Amino acid sequence: MWGRIEGNRVLAGGGESYALGPFSSRESFPLEEIRLLAPCLPSKIVGVGLNYVEHASELVMPLPAEPVLFLKPPSALLGPEMKIVYPPGVGRLDPEAELAVVIGQAAWNISADEARKVILGYTCLNDVTARDLQSRDGQWTRAKSFDTFCPVGPWIVTDLDPSDLEISLRVNGRLRQLARTSRMIFKVEELVSFISRVMTLRPGDVVATGTPPGVAPVQKGDRIEVEIEKIGILANLVAGDENGERSS
Secondary structure, X not given: OOEEEEOOEEEEEOOOOOOOOOEEXXXXXXXXXXXXXXXOOOOOEEEEEOOEHHHHHHOOOOOOOOOEEEEEOHHHEEOOOOEEEEOOOOOOEEOOXXXXXXXXXXXXXXXXXXXXHHEEEEEEEEOOEEHHHHHHHOOOHHHHOOOOOEEEEXXXXXXXXXXXXXXXXXXXXXEEEEEEHHHEOOOHHHHHHHHHOOOOEOOOOEEEOOOOOOOXXXXXXXXXXXXXXOOEEEEEEEEEHHHOOXXX
């Protein structure tokens, strides 16, 4: 069921789409009694690599001339408080805190000025990556595509300026990543426009806008929290294959 959060309650929404209503206060539930799932059902998750100035510096890489794109499959989607599976055979698992853009209207070949009109809102995303496989394969598909490798949530904030938000990642309460979205090389509107010139963006699709510096590995049992100013906290636990959960 889709819903809208108001205060500490969730108003139930009609129909099948999170982008539609109506929402009625006559049917509402306490937020603490609701199990939140991933807040969108994308046909695709478009990732952007190397999109923070300091991240490029720590990797000793030049700033890209245009966005570097990759895809994560919808089967990688995971909701808040669900368990990330540490796959057998993976030697290094890295979480990556990212601001995610959720598309609200179909978009093809649009300009940066038109991008805001097709954006439904923003949420937190963890671009979980099997770093050793990424290095071994020489490309990113397998390393970023395992089931549970794309936690998203906890909800979509629709009335938000994404240009200068604090973004952080904590592991077991200890800070790993900290930056502001103002340090992005390519801004949200530029990314949505650029991607739309490659592929049609559909309602519910997600654009992961890149991760700041400070990426480091995690272990089974670690609790990962991605926090973005004015959005909230996306928390997930890393589990072994036998204890994991699949997509919401």
